[in-house]
Amino acid sequence: MIARRKLQTRLINTLLSPRVFATRRWIAERRRRLLGRPHLVSVFLELDDPYSYLLSQFLPDLCACYEIELQLHLTQALGDEFRPHAAMLAIYAERDCERLARELGVPFLDKGRAPPVEHRRTLIDVLADSEGKANFSDELLEAIGLYWRGDSEGVARRVSGANLTGRGEVILEKSQVLLARLGHYNSATIHYAGEWYWGVDRLHYLIKRLDMLGARREDSANTRLASIRQAMQVALPVTPPSSAKELPPLEYFYSFRSPYSYLSLGRVYDIADAFGLELKIRPVLPMVMRSMQVPKSKLIYIATDTTREARRLDIPFGKFADPIGRGIERCMAAFRYALGEKRERDFLIHAGEAIWARGIDVATDKGMRKVTARTGLFWPDVKMAMQDEAWREIAEENREAMMASGCWGVPTMRLGDAVFWGQDRDWLLVRHIEELCDSGDGILV
Numbered sequence: 001m002i003a004r005r006k007l008q009t010r011l012i013n014t015l016l017s018p019r020v021f022a023t024r025r026w027i028a029e030r031r032r033r034l035l036g037r038p039h040l041v042s043v044f045l046e047l048d049d050p051y052s053y054l055l056s057q058f059l060p061d062l063c064a065c066y067e068i069e070l071q072l073h074l075t076q077a078l079g080d081e082f083r084p085h086a087a088m089l090a091i092y093a094e095r096d097c098e099r100l101a102r103e104l105g106v107p108f109l110d111k112g113r114a115p116p117v118e119h120r121r122t123l124i125d126v127l128a129d130s131e132g133k134a135n136f137s138d139e140l141l142e143a144i145g146l147y148w149r150g151d152s153e154g155v156a157r158r159v160s161g162a163n164l165t166g167r168g169e170v171i172l173e174k175s176q177v178l179l180a181r182l183g184h185y186n187s188a189t190i191h192y193a194g195e196w197y198w199g200v201d202r203l204h205y206l207i208k209r210l211d212m213l214g215a216r217r218e219d220s221a222n223t224r225l226a227s228i229r230q231a232m233q234v235a236l237p238v239t240p241p242s243s244a245k246e247l248p249p250l251e252y253f254y255s256f257r258s259p260y261s262y263l264s265l266g267r268v269y270d271i272a273d274a275f276g277l278e279l280k281i282r283p284v285l286p287m288v289m290r291s292m293q294v295p296k297s298k299l300i301y302i303a304t305d306t307t308r309e310a311r312r313l314d315i316p317f318g319k320f321a322d323p324i325g326r327g328i329e330r331c332m333a334a335f336r337y338a339l340g341e342k343r344e345r346d347f348l349i350h351a352g353e354a355i356w357a358r359g360i361d362v363a364t365d366k367g368m369r370k371v372t373a374r375t376g377l378f379w380p381d382v383k384m385a386m387q388d389e390a391w392r393e394i395a396e397e398n399r400e401a402m403m404a405s406g407c408w409g410v411p412t413m414r415l416g417d418a419v420f421w422g423q424d425r426d427w428l429l430v431r432h433i434e435e436l437c438d439s440g441d442g443i444l445v
C-alpha cells in the first residue's frame with residue numbers, strides 16, 4: 001500500500017506540473033481550432049442547490065461578454081460518498097449562500113423565507129419537458145431564480161396544470177451520467193476544454209482563460225462579472241480596532257492532509273494579527289482517517305483546484321508527499337509538543353511546506369527532522385513527544401466541536417457563532433469581523 005501510494009503521489013505531481021498543465025491546454029485549443037468547434041461551456045445546475053442559483057445569475061453576463069456556446073444541464077450531485085453529511089451541507093450551504101448573495105448584490109430568498117420545496121418534483125418535470133428545446137436555458141434560469149428567491153406564487157404559476165410524469169428523474173440521471181463521464185461529481189460546476197470550475201468563486205478562472213484565447217466580444221466590458229472579484233477583495237487594518245478586543249478567539253479547524261488548510265493558514269494568521277485576535281488552531285484527523293472516503297474524481301478536482309489557487313496566491317505548492325496514516329499521527333503529536341513550546345505557528349508553516357511543496361515524507365524520522373529543524377525544536381524531545389498518544393483525545397474533541405458548529409470538513413473558521421468553511425471564505429470572515437468592529441476605529445488601507 002505504501003509503494004502504491006507513493007506511485008500515485010508521483011503521478012499526480014507530474015500531472016499537475018506547470019508544463020503538463022500548459023501542454024494540455026494547448027492540445028485542447030489546437031483540437032478545437034482544427035475541428036472548427038466553438039468555445040463550448042457546459043454548466044451543471046441543480047434546482048435544490050443554492051450555489052447553482054448564485055452561479056446562474058452570472059451566466060447571461062458571461063454569454064453577453066464572450067463568444068461561447070453555453071449548454072446548461074439540469075442535474076443532481078452524485079451519491080452520498082461525494083457529499084458526506086448531506087443534511088448538514090444543505091443547512092450550511094443556504095446560510096453561506098445568503099452571505100455570498102448579500103456581498104454580490106444578488107437577491108436571495110427575498111420573496112419567501114424558504115424555497116417552495118412542495119413544487120420541486122413538478123417543477124423538475126416541467127423543465128424536463130423543455131429539455132432539448134431552444135428555450136431550455138431560459139426556462140431553467142427562470143425556474144431556479146424563482147425557486148431560490150422563495151417565490152412560491154411564481155413557481156405555482158409556472159407548474160400550474162402540470163402533472164407529475166417522472167420525466168424529470170430521467171433527465172437528472174442522464175445528466176449525472178454526463179457529469180461523471182466528464183470527470184466531476186458536483187453541481188454548480190462549469191466544464192470547459194477539460195477543466196472544471198466550481199461555483200461563482202471560480203468563475204474568474206474561466207474568464208481569464210477565455211480572455212487569453214481571445215474569446216471576448218469586441219468592445220464588451222461587463223462590470224457585473226468584474227464585480228465578483230472586486231467584492232472578494234478586502235483590506236486588513238493597519239492597527240487593530242480597539243473594539244476587536246471584545247471579540248472571542250478565532251478557532252481554526254485544520255488538517256495536515258488538507259491542501260486547502262495549508263493554503264489558507266497564512267491568511268488566517270494575517271487576519272488574526274491584523275485584528276488582534278487570539279487564534280486557536282484545532283487539528284482534526286483527515287476524512288479518510290475518520291471513516292469517510294474521498295472518491296477519485298473528487299481527489300483529482302481538489303488537486304487541480306488547489307494547484308491553481310496556490311499559483312494565484314503565490315504559495316509554494318505542487319510537490320507533495322501524502323502524510324496519511326503514520327505521517328498524520330506524527331504531525332499531530334509534534335504539533336502538541338510545538339504548542340507547549342510556543343512554536344506551533346512555525347511548525348504548521350514548515351510542516352505544510354514540507355508536505356505540499358517540498359515532497360518530504362513526514363512519516364519518516366529523516367523527513368520530520370527536516371521540519372523540526374526549520375521550526376527550531378529540539379529533535380530528541382520531538383522524537384519522545386511523538387510517542388505520546390494524548391493528541392488523540394484532543395483531536396476527537398476538536399472533531400466534535402467542528403461537527404457541533406455545523407461543519408464536518410476543513411478548513412473551518414469559527415468566531416463565536418459565525419462559521420465559515422473553506423479556504424476561499426477568508427474574505428467573508430474579514431467582512432464579518434469588520435461588521436462586529438464597526439465603530440469607526442482602526443485604520444483601513
